Amino acid sequence: MEISITLTNNYPKYIQIYEQIKKAIVTMNLSSHSKLPSKRTLAESLGVSVHTVKEAYEQLDAEGFIYSKERSGYFVAPFEFEWQQSNNTKPPSTSIETNFSKIDIDFHNGHIDTASFPFSSWRKLYNKHFQPENLINNTSQGEPSLRYEIANYVHRSRGVQCDPSQVFIYGGIQHQLQAICHFFGPTISAGIEEPGFKRARAIFTQNCLHTHHIAVDELGVTVPAKKINLLYTTPAHQFPLGMVMSAERRASLLKWALTENAYIIEDDYDSEYRFKGLPIPSLAKMDQLQRVIYFGTFSKTLIPTIRISYMILPITLVDAFSIFYKEQKTVVSKIDQLVLADFISQGLYDKHIAKMRTLYRKKQQAIISSIETHLSKKFQIIGEKSGLHIVLKLPNYLREDEAIEKASSVGVQIYPISTSYHHPSNQPMVMIGYGGLSFEQIEKGILRLKKIWCP
Numbered sequence: 001m002e003i004s005i006t007l008t009n010n011y012p013k014y015i016q017i018y019e020q021i022k023k024a025i026v027t028m029n030l031s032s033h034s035k036l037p038s039k040r041t042l043a044e045s046l047g048v049s050v051h052t053v054k055e056a057y058e059q060l061d062a063e064g065f066i067y068s069k070e071r072s073g074y075f076v077a078p079f080e081f082e083w084q085q086s087n088n089t090k091p092p093s094t095s096i097e098t099n100f101s102k103i104d105i106d107f108h109n110g111h112i113d114t115a116s117f118p119f120s121s122w123r124k125l126y127n128k129h130f131q132p133e134n135l136i137n138n139t140s141q142g143e144p145s146l147r148y149e150i151a152n153y154v155h156r157s158r159g160v161q162c163d164p165s166q167v168f169i170y171g172g173i174q175h176q177l178q179a180i181c182h183f184f185g186p187t188i189s190a191g192i193e194e195p196g197f198k199r200a201r202a203i204f205t206q207n208c209l210h211t212h213h214i215a216v217d218e219l220g221v222t223v224p225a226k227k228i229n230l231l232y233t234t235p236a237h238q239f240p241l242g243m244v245m246s247a248e249r250r251a252s253l254l255k256w257a258l259t260e261n262a263y264i265i266e267d268d269y270d271s272e273y274r275f276k277g278l279p280i281p282s283l284a285k286m287d288q289l290q291r292v293i294y295f296g297t298f299s300k301t302l303i304p305t306i307r308i309s310y311m312i313l314p315i316t317l318v319d320a321f322s323i324f325y326k327e328q329k330t331v332v333s334k335i336d337q338l339v340l341a342d343f344i345s346q347g348l349y350d351k352h353i354a355k356m357r358t359l360y361r362k363k364q365q366a367i368i369s370s371i372e373t374h375l376s377k378k379f380q381i382i383g384e385k386s387g388l389h390i391v392l393k394l395p396n397y398l399r400e401d402e403a404i405e406k407a408s409s410v411g412v413q414i415y416p417i418s419t420s421y422h423h424p425s426n427q428p429m430v431m432i433g434y435g436g437l438s439f440e441q442i443e444k445g446i447l448r449l450k451k452i453w454c455p
Contacts, residue, residue, distance in 0.1 A: 003030070003037060005046060011443035013048050015366065017056035019440050025065050025076055032078035036066065059439075062358045063116055105445040106413040109240075109389035110304065111436025113359060117303055121348050122339065129338040138334045140325060142169025142310070145341040150296070150310050153344055158271065159285035160294060166318055168311045171331040173267060173295055174199055176311040177232070180265065180293065181207040183324050188229035193221045195420035197239045197267070200232050213422045220245030223256050231257070231264050235283060236271035240420045240431055242383015242391055247280050254283060257291035263314075267295040270387035272353050275361050289314045298340065300388060300435075301353055308332055308340060360388060360435060363442065367434045370446040376454055388435035391417060394428040398453060403430055406452040412445050 005020045007013050024030045037045070039053045046053075057074055060066045067077045141147065147167040154160040170176040177200055181190075186208045192201050194213035204211045214231065215222050220243055221233045231253070235245035257264050266283045284294040289312060297309035313321055343349050367390065368381060378395035394403055400416050407414050417429040434442055 003042070005042075007046060007048070010447075011440070012366075012369075013046075014052045014055035014059075015439040015443065017042075017046070017048075017053060018059045019438065021056065021060060022063075022065055025060075030076045032076055034076045035072075036074040036076065038073055059359075059362060062355055062362075064355075102411065103408065103413045104411045105437065105441050105448070107389075107415070107432040107434065107445060108413065108436065109387075109415065109431055109433030110299075111433060112300060112303060112388070113356070113363075113435055114303060116356060116359060118348065118352055122343065125339040125342045126335065128342070129335050134335050134338060136334070138330045138332065138337070140328050140330060141322070142167065142330055142332070143334060143337040143341060145345075146337045147310075149341045149344040150312075153349070154284075154294070154296065154312065158268065158282045160282060160312065161288055162312050163315070166289070166312050166315060168313065168321075168325070169330055169332055169337060170309045170311060171307045172299070172309050173269070173297055174203055175331070176295060176309060177203045177265070178207070179325065179328075180230070180311075181209060183321055184230065189227065191224050191226075191228040191231040193233055193238065194422055195240055195417065195425070196232070197234065198420055200267075201422070204232075216241060216243075218243060219249040221249075221253070223249075223252050224260075227260070229262050231262065232267065233264060233283075234267045234269060235280075236268050236274070237385075237387035238383075239269070240383075240389075240391060240417050242385070242387060242389070244274070244280060244385050250280070250283050250286055254287045254291065258287075263291055263293055265293045265295060269295075269297060270300060272301055273357060273360055273388060274386040275364060276385040284312065290316075293317075301349075301356065302340075306336055306340070308336060363434050363437070363439065364390070366439050367432065367442045367446065370443050374446050374450040379453075389431050389433040392430050392432055394430065397455070398428065400428040400430060403428070403453060407449055410448040410452055412448050414449075 003021065003024065005017055007016050039050050039057060043050045043053045057066065061068060061074070065077055066074045068074050144164065146169060147164040150167050151162050151164045154162065168176065170179070181203060189210035189212060190204045191212045191214045192204060193216050195216065196213070201211065212224070212226050212228055214224050216238060220235055220238055224231060235250060237244065253264060256262070264283055268282055271282065282294070284292045291314065293314065294312040295309065298306060299309070364384065368384060371379060371381060371392070376395070380393040381390055382393060383389070383391045394400065400418055404414055404416060415431040417431055418425060437445070
């Protein structure tokens with residue numbers, strides 16, 4: 001099979017090969033099950049190394065656009081017609097000289113690769129459960145089947161042992177944090193990381209809790225010196241700075257919680273996407289849910305619009321919380337809960353996580369490589385060990401607001417770190433997410449930033 005591929009020197013060749021073959025498949029210029037050229041044949045025709053073609057093929061394979069047969073090569077994977085992109089779509093300009101009237105490259109930390117969502121599998125399960133008997137109200141705690149699957153999942157993935165009765169289903173981390181604030185009442189004091197998740201800080205403030213801002217260092221949140229009853233922390237991937245809390249710091253926090261009769265709210269977000277270093281056990285595993293309230297979500301691993309999260313309580317709190325919560329109704333669709341339960345039980349969730357971990361690791365490598373290639377050494381990358389965003393420390397000549405404004409002028413959206421601080425920081429930094437962007441968009445975005453950031 002002949003494939004028309006044009007290579008330039010604008011960005012890595014394996015990305016160009018990947019993007020052009022992907023476009024040919026999506027626009028149906030390459031038919032399903034048709035055989036692609038061998039790695040060696042394509043490498044020779046393009047004048048590149050076999051390794052370059054191998055990287056492109058492996059990425060296409062990881063995203064499900066092609067499949068391989070042993071001793072036969074690579075073939076175009078079939079996909080459903082509604083995924084087809086319009087051939088009338090005008091390709092974005094490749095020139096960074098263009099005057100942009102709107103943002104077309106958004107480095108949002110909360111965006112994910114929606115094209116890789118397993119639509120076909122999810123649709124089949126949804127059709128299975130879209131039945132009259134499932135159109136009634138939900139139970140307040142969540143569907144038993146989903147709570148059972150979550151209990152099994154956190155046991156095998158994070159080593160957390162719990163009973164389904166300890167699992168409560170919510171429509172987002174903020175909703176369950178709101179419930180915890182109501183449960184403990186306004187007389188308690190709460191701690192939040194400094195800098196920390198601004199939406200969690202807002203929940204504490206709105207519930208009139210006495211809030212203390214606990215400093216973060218290179219090991220994660222520090223052990224509180226002040227008397228507090230609750231500590232909200234993000235140890236797997238500190239938000240926003242991105243460090244992974246050390247095992248020693250985790251042990252110190254658990255000792256503090258036991259001594260002070262306090263509870264730690266462990267928001268384990270982004271724990272599935274760890275790219276560097278050995279895995280570190282969760283706080284919930286280390287104390288087996290004695291002083292830890294465990295938060296998890298499916299927003300980053302599936303898609304945010306499903307809006308399913310969960311809270312796992314220590315067994316000592318379950319009865320009291322159940323009585324407190326019994327008059328509430330969950331806002332999460334019963335059908336979505338049943339679909340997700342099946343999706344997990346059939347092994348589809350674990351398979352999806354493995355695929356996305358590979359994809360996001362390559363995207364992170366691409367953005368780090370692009371920054372190191374195009375921006376000066378005065379721009380320092382931190383928080384790259386896990387998660388779907390990195391933090392970029394800016395040089396002294398560039399303020400945070402100035403950097404964001406300049407980026408916007410060339411159609412690129414980046415995000416401030418300063419809004420995550422309660423007390424102002426002297427270090428200008430910005431947050432750059434990459435989960436929802438293609439490899440081509442990542443490279444183009446950094447090239448645009450180079451033009452307006454680097455003197």
